[in-house]
Amino acid sequence: MRFVIIGAGRVGLRTARVLREEGHEVTLIERDEGKVRRARNQEFEVVEGDGSREEILEQAGVREADSVGALTGDLNVNFAACMIAKHYGCRTIMRIDEDYRENIYRKYADEVDEVIYPERLGAMGAKNALLGGTIRAIADIAQHLQVVELTITDDAPVNGYTISELQLPADATVLAYGKRDGELGIPTPDISLEEGDRLAVLADFDVLSDVRQLLVGGTESRAEAEHGGVN
Structure with a gap:
């Protein structure tokens, strides 16, 4: 961006x-x-x-x-x-x-x-x-590690996937899951991701953009997409 x-x-x-x-x-x-x-x-x-x-x-x-x-x-x-x-x-x-x-x-x-x-x-x-509101920084864990909260959008490539089907980059992992207005908790493999759901992810800075593309969707240029954000 x-x-x-x-x-x-x-x-x-x-x-x-x-x-x-x-x-x-x-x-x-x-x-x-x-x-x-x-x-x-x-x-x-x-x-x-x-x-x-x-x-x-x-x-x-x-x-x-x-x-x-x-x-x-x-x-x-x-x-x-x-x-x-x-x-x-x-x-x-x-x-x-x-x-x-x-x-x-x-x-x-x-x-x-x-x-x-x-x-x-x-x-x-x-x-x-x-x-913006689709990605929110929660904590810096180390120099290159950060915990972020991402909100699934209608444009997200993984919209409709289950947690077990979700394939994040190697340097990223899901820590917690929550519905739009619910509390975050430990995710179960069969949970289906829907618009408005939230995921807390631990990721290396180098893969944050890839994580964002999967969970939020859009692209990094205004010409190609009109919404988006990162942690």
């Missing part, structure tokens, strides 16, 4: 690193020269400029992006960037500081796909928001 992140500060850069480690394409937008240098030193593609300006977002590839995360400390920049990204059909994630009043939160929450408080969520939470 392709992501544009506005803000290469602590939250934005850490979120970008997590996404890149999982094989996603990430472009950062930052106007502070020091932060631009730091991100480029970590081999990120960075567009230098104001992320609330449409021409800057276009330079960063908003037309091809699946999701845009406005993760700066400036609420006005974040909101403007999300409104532009929404015009291009992107999923929009807006950072809001924890000390904003509840009525301010409600005002903006209706205009974007998700509002996040990085002080509470950290980089993993920001990443989950960017990826």
Whole structure:
């Protein structure tokens, strides 16, 4: 998947690193020269400029992006960037500081796909928001291992399969299963997978994309599919 992140500060850069480690394409937008240098030193593609300006977002590839995360400390920049990204059909994630009043939160929450408080969520939470609801990171087990929760979609190749028929990559294994609104539990071999069912999977970062393709469906480009997400 392709992501544009506005803000290469602590939250934005850490979120970008997590996404890149999982094989996603990430472009950062930052106007502070020091932060631009730091991100480029970590081999990120960075567009230098104001992320609330449409021409800057276009330079960063908003037309091809699946999701845009406005993760700066400036609420006005974040909101403007999300409104532009929404015009291009992107999923929009807006950072809001924890000390904003509840009525301010409600005002903006209706205009974007998700509002996040990085002080509470950290980089993993920001990443989950960017990826959407079909895949959710639960825990990092080791440097290259992660537990993710995936929701079976109507497009999933394994929709209708039983657990015993499910063939995940060698570096991935099912840990738990649950119905749409039910609790996760130990799966039995004859359970049939249906849309809305959830699986908790332990997987190496290198095979997460393959796991996603099997359990969620879709492709990694907006041109080929209109929905999807990853942990």
